[in-house]
Amino acid sequence: MDRPLDIFRALADATRLRILALVRRMELSVGELAQVLGQSQPRVSRHVKILADAGLLERRKEGSWVFVALGRAEVIGPIAAAIDGWGSTDHWAVADAARLQAVRADRTAAAAAWFEAHAREWDAIRSLHVADAEVEAAMAAVLGLDGEGGAPIGALLDIGTGTGRMLELFGDKARTAVGVDRSSEMLRLARAKLAGRPVELRQADLYQLPLADAAADVAILHHVLHFTAAPEAAIAEAARVLGPGGRLLIADFLAHDREELRAREGHARLGFADAQVAAWFAAAGLQTARVETLEGGELTVKLWLGRKGGVRLREVQAA
Known part of the structure; x- marks a missing residue:
């Protein structure tokens, strides 16, 4: 045709x-x-x-x-x-944009309410579907932190930090570590867990991160993306705050058909395909650097690593 x-x-x-x-x-x-x-x-x-x-x-x-x-x-x-x-721009475009904002607000409010209600159970809820130790070890390997001592990762940003598990695992490998979450109850629990550690916790929306452009070296979205109203926008915002050569590591589910997870556990999306994430990376200016598949649980877990082009000035100076 x-x-x-x-x-x-x-x-x-x-x-x-x-x-x-x-x-x-x-x-x-x-x-x-x-x-x-x-x-x-x-x-x-x-x-x-x-x-x-x-x-x-x-x-x-x-x-x-x-x-x-x-x-x-x-x-x-x-x-x-x-x-x-x-x-x-006609009147329909203006009206549609306003109604779209309302739909997005409904999605966000529903997710926020679910997180506030389930904050205390959060780690247990995740463990129902994810072999945490295996996923965390794989994440460390992808980030180059599995060897003796591990390599430093500069400025770390954990997006949707929840109870702060990623900061607990990787914060001591970072020059600075910041966790962002929209839920005040999640952040309260994270502060209790991370008391005494040199990490910073901020309440903010993952679509409007409280960091300047190029402020982070590594950003993590750990089992966050399937809760988001607009995954592609979350990835684009994460890419914005990465500096040249910065890395975005996503740990989430491979596409599945477990429809009951929408209502039972607040999932907005039923996992993601490799091609889908790669397209979002490309649109955000990231190259797909590595993809790992972790099977054996109820759901298959994927790790997607995206890298921003360029080299940080301090890396050039160090060389």
Whole structure:
């Protein structure tokens, strides 16, 4: 089929233009798109299919939900540039953006409430699905901290620190160590656990980290990403605070179909595929440096390491 003709036919509808604009802001489920647009899910699904068939969107099934993401960059790029170049903003775009903010706020509030309610059980909840000792040893190896003494890792940032386990494990290998979490109850428990250690804990949103650009050498997202409303935005913000040569280590689940985890344990996403994380890394300016797979539990755990280009000035001076 003729790709340009398919694309322009797909975009020759106001609702589909609205859908494309929304998904350019963040990945959304079909249900969330229906909520923002004020239309039925079957109708939205039909529009999404047309856009997907034209290569403008991709659909990804996670349990009973279907998430919608942008298509390949070579297809989306020229269309996005044209739309932005025309610079037209109608009342639908303004209203949709406001409703999208409400959807995102609902996601965030639900996650925050779940964490506050389960803070005391947090370490036990994670152990139901993760062989912690195996995952932690693998993380140390990926970061080069498994040898005698281990190599220093500079400025460490633990994003979504929870009860502070990553700071407990790796904080003494860092020049400075900062943990960020949105939950005040989680931070209270982390402060008790880390009392006397030279670490800093801050209450902040992972989409708006309280650090300057290039402030961190290593950032960790340990079993955090599957709770996030917009994983791609969380990765982009983590990449922002990394300096040249900085590393982002994600420990999370491989894509699965355990739908009950949404309600029972507050999961927003049912794991991630390697290609999905690699695409988010690339969009955030990170290269995929290493991928590890840890099997044997109820869910498969993945480690994804992304590296930012460039070399820190102090590394050049040391050489």
